[in-house]
Amino acid sequence: MATKQNMKPTSLFTDGTRRQKTKRKVSLREAKIRTVGICGVGLIGGSIAECLRKSSRSLKIVGYDKSNIVALAKKQKLIDSSLKPAEMLDACDLIVLSANPATNQTFLKQINKQDRKQVTGARTLILDTGSTQSEIASLGQAMSWSADVAFIAGHPMAGREVQGINNRLADLFAGHPFFFDESVKLSATQKLKIDWFTQVLGAFPLYVNNLRHDTVMTDISHIPQLLSTVISGFVNHYDKQTIHLAGTGLKSMIRLGGSPYSNWSDVFSDNRTQICERLDSLIDELKTVRNKIDAGESLTKSFQKAKRSYSCLW
Numbered sequence: 001m002a003t004k005q006n007m008k009p010t011s012l013f014t015d016g017t018r019r020q021k022t023k024r025k026v027s028l029r030e031a032k033i034r035t036v037g038i039c040g041v042g043l044i045g046g047s048i049a050e051c052l053r054k055s056s057r058s059l060k061i062v063g064y065d066k067s068n069i070v071a072l073a074k075k076q077k078l079i080d081s082s083l084k085p086a087e088m089l090d091a092c093d094l095i096v097l098s099a100n101p102a103t104n105q106t107f108l109k110q111i112n113k114q115d116r117k118q119v120t121g122a123r124t125l126i127l128d129t130g131s132t133q134s135e136i137a138s139l140g141q142a143m144s145w146s147a148d149v150a151f152i153a154g155h156p157m158a159g160r161e162v163q164g165i166n167n168r169l170a171d172l173f174a175g176h177p178f179f180f181d182e183s184v185k186l187s188a189t190q191k192l193k194i195d196w197f198t199q200v201l202g203a204f205p206l207y208v209n210n211l212r213h214d215t216v217m218t219d220i221s222h223i224p225q226l227l228s229t230v231i232s233g234f235v236n237h238y239d240k241q242t243i244h245l246a247g248t249g250l251k252s253m254i255r256l257g258g259s260p261y262s263n264w265s266d267v268f269s270d271n272r273t274q275i276c277e278r279l280d281s282l283i284d285e286l287k288t289v290r291n292k293i294d295a296g297e298s299l300t301k302s303f304q305k306a307k308r309s310y311s312c313l314w
Helices: 043-055 067-075 085-091 101-117 134-142 188-201 210-234 248-253 265-270 272-295 300-313
Strands: 035-039 060-064 094-097 125-128 150-152 154-156 177-181 204-208
Touching: 035 043, 035 085, 043 060, 043 188, 060 067, 060 085, 085 094, 085 101, 094 101, 094 188, 101 125, 101 134, 101 265, 125 154, 125 188, 134 210, 150 188, 177 188, 177 210, 188 204, 204 210, 210 248, 210 265, 210 272, 265 272
Parallel strands: 035 060, 035 094, 094 125, 125 150, 177 204
Antiparallel strands: 154 177
């Protein structure tokens, strides 16, 4: 049995290796993309639209959101026109679902319903940008799709603590992984669409097991958000002037505390079992640290573990 000293670090990848970045540049023509649809033109969708707009003058971009957001996206020249999700199936070669997880599932159902009505087959790849993959992946796999239509669950490892189209960033995805469900069988052209899309975003595609993805995201994304929220609330009894005196330590810890709950409610619901299990483990860790401090014992090992994680990022 492996000891704590020789245990291998947990890996997201089933084979324990890091996937390589895509090196070959894929053209619009090669990916067979003329029109892209974006369902949800907020922070993520707006950032995607800006990347797409900068990539090609000939590319047509259609969007769907609330009427005021669509009007703003048109005014800012992020989209050319508006279509409902179901209407995008006939018009688009690539559809990106970039709303919250529950809304993305609704969009997917609407598109699938339209696909089942089709007389002539569309040639469309549909992907989403949710922080959890398992639920929407299961939904998409349970649906019947035309031969040249496919859905794949996706998740760009990028975001901000603010929301809305006016907070978009053209480089939001640059240098970051874009996770995709490795169990989906894609055609060569569909894979090229993903390569082109991630290339335009400045991201790189990583194909992973969706259940494993959600497990790992619990620790490296969902729990950090909750911790930041709790710590932000923990110091909330101080007045503004006192909190303003804080150094970079608190500022870096509570950055995510600015995130709106609406961005996370579906994630906490979809992933509640794993989140609660990991929170229990975290509470146990905190109790151990608390008891060591109370007993006057050293926290050297805790700080050493923390430094290893820190060194992986910086």
